[in-house]
Amino acid sequence: MSRRPVAQINLQALQHNLARVRQLAPQSQVLAVLKANAYGHGLVRVAQALSDADAFAVARIDEALALRTGGIVKPIVLLEGFYEAAELPLLLANNLQTVVHNELQLQALEQAALDGQLKVWLKIDSGMHRLGIEPAQFDDFYRRLWQCSAVLPGIRLMSHFCCADEPGSDRTLQQLAVFTDLIAGKAEQRSLANSAAILAFPQSHAEWVRPGLMLHGISPFIDQIGTAHHLQPVMRLSSRLIALRKVRAGERVGYGGHWQAACDTTVGVIAVGYGDGYPRHAFNGTPVWLNGREVPLAGRVSMDMITVDLGPNAQDKLGDEAVLWGPELAIERVAACAATIPYELLCNITPRVDYQYLL
């Protein structure tokens, strides 16, 4: 029995979710997004399990190099591109593809003396106003990239949606129209769709889709869980009951006396806290799965522990397993109870958590 919180990673579920992406976007290649330690699931292990993906994407060069060190040979795209010209030889040596989203990057490529050519994805800002060139810059960038000796012929064109997780919003279709009009007549491969757009906007799939969250079995939509989209949760975060105590009606539990017992009851202490990545802002009542039922969080989350109300007739025993999220309890619900999103919960898991990979 592990004495610390365990994140079990179900690699079969991961593969199932990739197959689901292919089912949803049968004409598209899959650029699996593995940034931030594969959304907290473990970069190299996830990449190995996703051997059926066509390519991988990460945010930063260190993540890409960690994949190469881990023996991953598939194409890797740097979603933020390179930051300085000095990195270009490293990109070439490690077969990393780069996004280009600004003039400085373009100039660095134009001035580079490389003994090889890099694959480039030109990022266009179609309305999110984060990364990407302005539509008015497109013709100039397009022409200069094609002329650039450091760039492989056959650039790719991409954009990113700001609101694809709001299926009722017309922003996604507006962005799609901006992008489509801008590149009309161009034969280059295109990529726009994140998980939400893969699920809600099939017209945006194009040649490459870029799923991240859904590969881990999680819904990008508020108020929906992944299983509603035939996805399977990949992570199961669990820990153990390490103390039980009787509290009387009116007594308070935890820091700040933040929770007060309405009746005589038993409080259970579980060995997981914000020092493991459990959200400190989880409200009283946030569900925890224990012995076949949900029990409510009772009191503030501590660094190493949480307290739950087991009820007056609790039969639970020391050492019993509690699930913080996983197949028994959707992470989407826990995130909602902590006023955050599943992405953040996953990224916040700390190295103190033990990872177990299940085939």
Ligand SMILES: *Cc1c(COP(=O)(O)O)cnc(C)c1O
């Ligand atoms: C993170 C990211 C994705 C994946 O988004 P999900 O919502 O996790 O599917 C796709 N494209 C870009 C540019 C990203 O930064």
